[in-house]
Amino acid sequence: MTDTNTQHPNWTDETLANAIRNGGPQREAALQVMYQKPGLRETVIRFVLDQGGNREDALDVFQETLLLFDRNLREGRFEGRSSLTTYFVGIAKWHWLAQRRKRGRQTELLPDHYDGLVESPESEILQAEHRGWLEAALGRIGERCRELLRLYQLDYSMEEIAQTMRYANPDVAKKEAYRCRMRFRELLEQFPQWNELLNLK
Amino acid sequence: MHPDEIIFHKIEDYLRERLSPQDRVAFESDMAADAALAALVQRQKQEKQALELLAERDLRARINTWERQMPATLAPAGGRYRLKWVRWAAAAMVVFAAGWWLIRQTGPVEAPVATRPETPATSPKTAPTPKQPERRQKTETPKEVITDAEKRPVPAPKTTPPAPVQKTVDYAALADEFYRERDFFPAGQSTGSGAAGYDQALQDFKKGRYSDILPKLRPGGKLDSKDLKTKELLAHSLLKSGQYDAAIAAFREIVNTRKQPYADKAEWAMALVYLRQMPGKSAELDRALQRIVARPGHLFYGSAKALRGRVEKE
Numbered sequence: 461m462t463d464t465n466t467q468h469p470n471w472t473d474e475t476l477a478n479a480i481r482n483g484g485p486q487r488e489a490a491l492q493v494m495y496q497k498p499g500l501r502e503t504v505i506r507f508v509l510d511q512g513g514n515r516e517d518a519l520d521v522f523q524e525t526l527l528l529f530d531r532n533l534r535e536g537r538f539e540g541r542s543s544l545t546t547y548f549v550g551i552a553k554w555h556w557l558a559q560r561r562k563r564g565r566q567t568e569l570l571p572d573h574y575d576g577l578v579e580s581p582e583s584e585i586l587q588a589e590h591r592g593w594l595e596a597a598l599g600r601i602g603e604r605c606r607e608l609l610r611l612y613q614l615d616y617s618m619e620e621i622a623q624t625m626r627y628a629n630p631d632v633a634k635k636e637a638y639r640c641r642m643r644f645r646e647l648l649e650q651f652p653q654w655n656e657l658l659n660l661k
Numbered sequence: 662m663h664p665d666e667i668i669f670h671k672i673e674d675y676l677r678e679r680l681s682p683q684d685r686v687a688f689e690s691d692m693a694a695d696a697a698l699a700a701l702v703q704r705q706k707q708e709k710q711a712l713e714l715l716a717e718r719d720l721r722a723r724i725n726t727w728e729r730q731m732p733a734t735l736a737p738a739g740g741r742y743r744l745k746w747v748r749w750a751a752a753a754m755v756v757f758a759a760g761w762w763l764i765r766q767t768g769p770v771e772a773p774v775a776t777r778p779e780t781p782a783t784s785p786k787t788a789p790t791p792k793q794p795e796r797r798q799k800t801e802t803p804k805e806v807i808t809d810a811e812k813r814p815v816p817a818p819k820t821t822p823p824a825p826v827q828k829t830v831d832y833a834a835l836a837d838e839f840y841r842e843r844d845f846f847p848a849g850q851s852t853g854s855g856a857a858g859y860d861q862a863l864q865d866f867k868k869g870r871y872s873d874i875l876p877k878l879r880p881g882g883k884l885d886s887k888d889l890k891t892k893e894l895l896a897h898s899l900l901k902s903g904q905y906d907a908a909i910a911a912f913r914e915i916v917n918t919r920k921q922p923y924a925d926k927a928e929w930a931m932a933l934v935y936l937r938q939m940p941g942k943s944a945e946l947d948r949a950l951q952r953i954v955a956r957p958g959h960l961f962y963g964s965a966k967a968l969r970g971r972v973e974k975e
Contacts, residue, residue: 488723495727516955523724527717534716536678592913594711599906610715615677638666645708658704 473544480533483615487530495526500545504552511556521559525552534615590653597647597654605640612637668698672705718945725944832939839968840933842867844961845897845926859891866898874898889915889923896927900934908934922960928953929961932968939972946972 471493479490494500501522508518528551532538538547598606604625611621618630618637627633648654674680675688692699846863862874878895896911912934915927932953935946950972953965 491720491723492727495724496731516951520951523721526724527720530720531713531716591714592910592917594714595913596907596910597711598714599910606715609712610719613709613712613716614719634670635666638669641669641708644712645704648708648711658707 473540476544477533477538477540480530481536483534484617484620487534487614491526491530494529494544494548497545500548503549507549507553508556512560513556517556517559521552521556525555528555590657593651593653594648597644597651600647601640601644605636605643608633608636608640609644668701669705672702675702676706676709721944721948722941725947832936835968835971836933836936839936839964844964845893845930859894862891862894862898866894866901869901889918889920893923893927896930900930900937905934905938925960928959929964932965936968936972 471490476490476493479486504522504525505515505518508521509515513521525548529548532551538544542550601609608621608625611624616624618633621627621637622630622633625633625636627636671688675685678685680688692702846866858878862878865874874894878891878898892911892915896908896915899905899908899911909931912927912931916924916931918924928949932946932949935942935949939946950965950969953959953961954969956962959965
């Protein structure tokens with residue numbers, strides 16, 4: 461998270477996308493580069509202001525876009541048909557217009573606003589109404605399991621996890637990852653909303 | 662390794678696209694032939710999606726750190742004003758250094774104690790971050806001028822500037838200051854419906870006996886999901902007993918019902934839980950306060966604005 465991250469001389473769209481896709485420690489550096497990319501923030505802000513938002517909305521959209529951008533890349537939804545900047549701005553436009561629609565303002569979503577960006581059905585579980593009990597389940601899992609699952613979710617290798625969490629070796633880390641996931645599963649199953657979600661699919 | 666564990670890791674490899682094309686095809690044909698395996702894959706996929714909350718939390722915290730590190734020219738709002746401020750500060754420093762140099766030219770006087778440039782008292786409203794990023798402090802110091810001045814023969818300073826004191830912010834004290842029990846539980850409040858359990862629990866809460874409350878509020882281990890008043894008391898008990906994650910989850914449930922005044926009160930309480938966990942939860946606190954101040958009709962609009970001002974000042 462130092463300046464050297466963002467001043468890395470070899471960052472190209474390809475290296476950035478790969479670093480985010482592959483997860484692990486390089487992902488953070490790549491996301492910081494995107495977040496501080498000259499002109500990107502201004503483009504998003506200008507769009508939101510032009511489309512009836514205020515500065516607070518604009519900053520919110522910019523930050524939320526980074527979250528969506530990260531997730532889309534890690535889930536392999538970016539196919540490299542446009543530059544990363546164009547893709548980022550596309551998500552921001554889609555996100556802001558979707559926000560406006562939620563607030564009851566009629567806005568036409570044009571194809572270039574959402575092409576390839578539509579949320580997957582699975583991601584619905586991250587919608588606001590599910591966050592409460594998901595947070596509750598994560599809250600009960602214990603700090604160490606939570607940290608391990610975070611690293612695992614972000615595709616840290618078992619070697620990296622073992623090193624970070626001071627496990628004896630990657631095999632122990634792998635065993636712990638399984639144990640924590642099973643614990644998480646048990647906790648989720650205590651919530652009727654979870655079972656409803658599974659049955660919906 | 663237990664067979665269940667082997668299947669778990671195989672599914673993870675499939676979901677994370679770590680299987681070779683041949684293994685992937687083979688796995689997919691296994692799934693097509695085995696409904697139980699397909700259901701297991703679906704379940705694991707959903708769990709993986711749920712765990713995205715952890716990735717999201719992590720990234721929000723990092724965004725907040727980056728925001729604090731950003732140079733003025735990339736400021737989110739009022740960037741131009743910030744740039745003006747930087748120019749103003751640089752000009753003031755040059756004038757200050759030139760004045761210092763002139764004083765030294767006119768005769769031996771006591772060397773001034775080195776001071777850091779002061780933040781102007783009237784910083785523009787649109788530049789909300791009072792703390793200046795470290796990189797900016799470095800570039801704003803007119804080193805050349807000071808170095809020239811230091812080359813001249815001057816008497817040694819008679820007083821040594823005191824060592825800089827690291828300012829630490831007591832966020833818990835700030836949270837105590839903003840947490841007013843009467844905002845959530847006005848004096849004389851009871852259910853009015855003869856719910857003795859709630860009344861007893863409220864009394865315990867007011868006496869600080871938080872551990873006694875839980876069994877009284879949910880004697881059978883379950884809580885009526887529509888009873889927001891009880892939920893609210895439970896959430897505050899969790900907060901007071903330091904179970905912050907659980908408190909946040911409970912407040913969030915209340916916020917999601919959108920029933921007033923409970924939702925507004927819970928939203929404000931969430932901000933205070935995050936405040937207690939500062940500086941680790943600064944991103945969450947920022948967002949919680951942002952949500953409140955974006956709605957002037959919010960019950961705690963004024964309090965949130967005041968708190969935001971205080972946090973930025975600290």
